[in-house]
Amino acid sequence: MSEVESRFVKRGYWVNLSKGPIMGQTITTDTQTGAFLVALLAITTSLGMSHLWHLITFFYHQSRADGRPSDGLFRHQQALFRTLPTPSSLTADSIKLWYAWRGVGDHTLARSLPHTIAALLFAVGSIAVSVFSSSVASSTDLEVLVNSPFCGIMDPNSTSWQSYLNVVSSEGTSYASSCYRAGSLPSRCDVFSHSSVPFTTESSACPFDQKMCASPAVSFDSGLVDVNDAFGLNLHASDRVRYHKVASGNVLGRPPLPDEEFVKYLYGNTDALDFTVSQSLLNANANMQIRTSAVWTYVFTDENDFVPIPDLKRHDADVTLRFILKNSIMFMQPVDDPMYSAHREVKLLDTQGENNTRFISDFPGSHQMCVNTPNGESCTALSGLLYDYSNETIPGANQLQLAVLRIVEQAALIFDNSVPQSYIVEDTSDSRESITEIPDDQWIKETQRWEAIVWATHQIMVTDVAIGPAVRDPLSQQFVLPPTNEQHQNLCRMQKMRKQGGFVNFNYFGLVFTISVSGTIVLIDLVLLRFLIYLRKFQQALAPRIDRWTQDSVFQLDRRAHEAQGNGIWKDLDNEVPVTTEGIELPDLLLETLPPPSTLRPLTSTQLVQSGERTSFQTLLSETQTQGLGLSDLEPRCHGPGPHILRDSDGCTP
Structure with missing residues (x-):
């Protein structure tokens, strides 16, 4: 007694009613097509989990971006979340931050450990999802549907x-x-x-x-x-x-x-x-x-x-x-x-x-x-x-x-x-x-x-x-x-029979579910974090937290560091990527730290802000650089049309 011949196996979609009308939906393919679909599932699952982690990191960053003063560990963590690190990178960098800030900040271990644990749990969950996606396909001990021209x-x-x-x-x-x-x-x-x-x-x-x-x-x-x-x-x-x-x-x-x-x-x-x-x-x-x-x-x-x-x-x-x-x-x-x-x-x-x-x-x-x-x-x-x-x-x-x-x-x-x-x-x-x-x-x-x-x-x-x-x-x-x-x-x-090899069965529901969910997650991540977040109306609806997401980007942090050293005049400060007003060469950032910040003295010069545009102040930096101002003190705080004169860190006077 031998198993059913391969030529009598139905290829394509059918429903195995013993498993129910939903979970019994099956696609039977040859091994070559099956290998392609398995690879597609693996890529789709990996993309879905990666972009899901991006969304989780984004919403967690936004939940913490309340505008209240915080210590350096908090600022470093926000900058780390803004880079959308992988779970393994977040685990390693959270340990680095804890080690660097131990003895300096308060409760550094208690504030770093949850991030490490969450990243590890997500990594384990990703493995579990991968196992689930692999169970969508089976290539041994298959139940196949008979399709023979010799039926009688x-x-x-x-x-x-x-x-x-x-x-x-x-x-x-x-x-x-x-x-x-x-x-x-x-x-x-x-x-x-x-x-x-x-x-x-x-x-x-x-x-x-x-x-x-x-x-x-x-x-x-x-x-x-x-x-x-x-x-x-x-x-x-x-x-x-x-x-x-x-x-x-x-x-x-x-x-x-x-x-x-x-x-x-x-x-x-x-x-x-x-x-x-x-x-x-x-x-x-x-x-x-x-x-x-x-x-x-x-x-x-x-x-x-x-x-x-x-x-x-x-x-x-x-x-x-x-x-x-x-x-x-x-x-x-x-x-x-x-x-x-x-x-x-x-x-x-x-x-x-x-x-x-x-x-x-x-008998x-x-x-x-x-x-x-x-x-x-x-x-x-x-x-x-x-x-x-x-x-x-x-x-x-x-x-x-x-x-x-x-x-x-x-x-x-x-x-x-x-x-x-x-x-x-x-x-x-x-x-x-x-x-x-x-x-x-x-x-x-x-x-x-x-x-x-x-x-x-x-x-x-x-x-x-x-x-x-x-x-x-x-x-x-x-x-x-x-x-x-x-x-x-x-x-x-x-008529169903069993087949030990030569074909791959895919659970149609699992296949569609995996691709649909992963595709939806990828689409949300791309639309939200790569498109909507930079639309003016969307920014106004989510301000001021969404502004902090923009300002914590590596490009904005690099801009602030150069401004602290008086390198260039910058514009597009509300965008993810700020640029200089002119195409100038910027020197390397200093390895030494600036002197401690002190209170701003009254300014002797002014810099006008053109209508509707934020810009940095080269002259201002020249006058205040020797006073050791912090990065946040150097950021212009004036918005809106009309000329403004920057007086101190408390606000703008028209």
């Missing part, structure tokens, strides 16, 4: 399916052995949406007349399973179908008779024969392999080749009689298991001339179908297969649900407990075809395995409808019917 069902009126049935039976037996068990499963089990269909195993009463049962019965019950889960169908909630299968079995034993040469078993009539199954003991004595023969009868049809005796007759279940011809298989120990009961001793002479003792040995099903209807769930009775699923037998079912029921019914009709041909005990025989000791409940393990094989073959046959039975067995092409109505055409596009 086996012709129910044909009986020449043997080639296809043999292939499905063989693959189902192998798959059940590997995948219908507890514990870790091999990768070959990652074929269907769910590797197996769970069922319970319980002891039950004899399903026939009590005298027919040589042992207690065992029952295998799947409960009502959703066909979406059992077979990987992708049906909407309103189209859901549930399937309930119960199989009960026991051993119909009899004691051996003396001098038997040919045995006929009569458990009901088959065609014109006066027995159900026969066995030649001459052939049995020469055969050391288990052989199987089976007959069956169905409740809701009169076209049965086998009519069971009254003691085996059931009116609420289909009956399968499985004859296990053990022939001359031998056991190394007495066996009390009712299926393999062996107590007669046989002496064999081995190659060493020694005698060795060996022992020669001396109804019910189905229930439920569909979701506008008036609630509608179910058939737990009984045999109906053969005719329509609105009369299951009221309220829509045409798509009826199409699903017919496909499930076809699988259940063809592959029942008479199909499995292998036995666990055959795997335990030694080189002399003798079977080692087996437990008393071996027959339960055997029947449990048969039930697993039945479910495995059902999984294969239902999924083959969408892929095409002829893909699995080319010889069956002539017996395959293409979709003949809208419902079957829809079913061709509703």
Whole structure:
């Protein structure tokens, strides 16, 4: 059993309804396109988080820009925030500021540590967001939608399916052995949406007349399973179908008779024969392999080749009689298991001339179908297969649900407990075809395995409808019917299977959410901090805090430093980038500090400010430079039209 071929995988957008109508939206691409989208996601996420940090830093700077006098650490921190540092840069620079201002400012550690912690938390959050964005894409153990041009069902009126049935039976037996068990499963089990269909195993009463049962019965019950889960169908909630299968079995034993040469078993009539199954003991004595023969009868049809005796007759279940011809298989120990009961001793002479003792040995099903209807769930009775699923037998079912029921019914009709041909005990025989000791409940393990094989073959046959039975067995092409109505055409596009590689699935919601949120954050940052912030009306609405954002820029701080040294006359003081009034050369800034600031003396010269323009004062700087004025004392404070005379640091006099 191999996974679906790549040529049958649907590319593009589809909805995995098992994950919901929102989170189930999926885009399936090849690995090359997937790698491009993964890279795009990584870049988009990185940009979004970077610009989000810019916005956080901007609003934090604005919340602190209240205009009150503060110490040097505060001014340095505001200048640092104005540079829009990365979280790692803010962490490092905050530590530098704390170290430089320790012992000088008040509570420097308490004022620096929150910035460091916030930056580190944001960095961790960025990593978490990156992990989330990577989870949007998955490239292993994928659930993909089947899209095959060979979709079709086996012709129910044909009986020449043997080639296809043999292939499905063989693959189902192998798959059940590997995948219908507890514990870790091999990768070959990652074929269907769910590797197996769970069922319970319980002891039950004899399903026939009590005298027919040589042992207690065992029952295998799947409960009502959703066909979406059992077979990987992708049906909407309103189209859901549930399937309930119960199989009960026991051993119909009899004691051996003396001098038997040919045995006929009569458990009901088959065609014109006066027995159900026969066995030649001459052939049995020469055969050391288990052989199987089976007959069956169905409740809701009169076209049965086998009519069971009254003691085996059931009116609420289909009956399968499985004859296990053990022939001359031998056991190394007495066996009390009712299926393999062996107590007669046989002496064999081995190659060493020694005698060795060996022992020669001396199954109804019910189905229930439920569909979701506008008036609630509608179910058939737990009984045999109906053969005719329509609105009369299951009221309220829509045409798509009826199409699903017919496909499930076809699988259940063809592959029942008479199909499995292998036995666990055959795997335990030694080189002399003798079977080692087996437990008393071996027959339960055997029947449990048969039930697993039945479910495995059902999984294969239902999924083959969408892929095409002829893909699995080319010889069956002539017996395959293409979709003949809208419902079957829809079913061709509703089959999910698993794929281990070669494709990438993207969660459409996660992809759109990540790109949309990141794009919105980037757009807000660019529009707000790169455009709106410099519009005059926007500045007036947010003044005076927004003015402090402008004045804390590195260009404004550089302008102030040059003004403090009397370098040039500056204009555009309200803009992010101030410039000199003339194209002059500016010397390097001094490495020495200026003398302590002192009170301004009355000025002996004036500098006019042109209408509507702020400018610096070269003459003023020349007269006041020797007094050691601070940077804030040198900034002109006059606004508006008309000439003004700068008197001191307290204001302007017209």
